[in-house]
Amino acid sequence: MEAAIRIEDLHKSYGSTKAVDGLSLTVAPGQIYGLLGPNGAGKTTTLRCLCTLERPDRGWLEVAGISVADDPRAVRQLLGYVAQEIALDKILTGRELLQLQADLYHLSRAAAREQIAQMLELLDLSERADERIKTYSGGLMKRLDLAAGLLHNPKVLVLDEPTVGLDIQSRLAVWNFLRELRRRGVTVLLTSHYLEEIDMLAARVAIIDRGRLIAEGTPEELKQRVGGERVTLRIREFSPAAEAREAAALLGALPFVKEVIINEAQGNALYLVVAAADPLSTVPTLREELTRSGLPLFGVALARPSLDDVFLAATGQTLQDADLAVGSRGKKKRK
């Protein structure tokens, strides 16, 4: 079957910043595909290259078998793109904005009326459709933005952080909307910071960091690949690095400990992957081992593997920590 989206060896730099560094991925038709990664990982740049808004330095991009470089107009017809920032004319009512969008896409009057009614319904906007956009909450604006992106019935919908900063009611509306699109066979490529969201909605996920693919598969596969139960130990609230290394070597030698990762961003907490049916049963042994070497134990937490563990296993930090690290380095704003 022909892929809905094919990205091969995509490269894009801004000056000395490598935003995307050799990314490849394939999205099957009708699939919801998640791109997960911290701030600055290159997600938006990838989407913008795919949607003809940015020219790649190198690489091959294809939508439903059509080359983005060779036939950008045809690709734009097939695609719907909803950017992270909302740019709506707030003087208009929701319905007027959708009508304007329908005119831009040259929809017939009848088709426009039907599509607009459907989209308003789908995104739970009908009640507010005839009020001016300036009276809408952020969540309502985002939903209207999504409706506008879908008006021309694209086969492939590209969404950049569709739920970031939304209240829970709007997030639920967007999730229901995505599930409905899946039912209708629309291919969706979406980025998110929210691990649970991708875990719940996406058939496959690509985890990217610094412009590179670090893991790809179904959420289940990825979680199984990192395997094991998780035990997070804090020796102290903030442990010196040398002490954390000593404890890691000590605990790493225990037969049921498969892996130890030191999380610098979390006060050198130790993330242990343990082979035990009940991870709680390992805690007394871990504690004894620390006590024997004169080390204290500040805190313990247990968890099943999550997509964040996939990121942690590959990069040595959690997604949230990676976001904070980028935040503190300062991120250039898109013009």
Ligand SMILES: Nc1ncnc2c1ncn2[C@@H]1O[C@H](COP(=O)(O)OP(=O)(O)OP(=O)(O)O)[C@@H](O)[C@H]1O
């Ligand atoms: N127009 C631009 N000019 C200069 N640098 C840019 C531009 N666009 C992106 N970058 C840089 O490229 C890198 C990747 O940015 P990008 O926005 O693609 O990441 P992202 O994963 O989408 O992050 P976020 O989740 O914050 O949107 C970052 O270092 C960013 O500062």
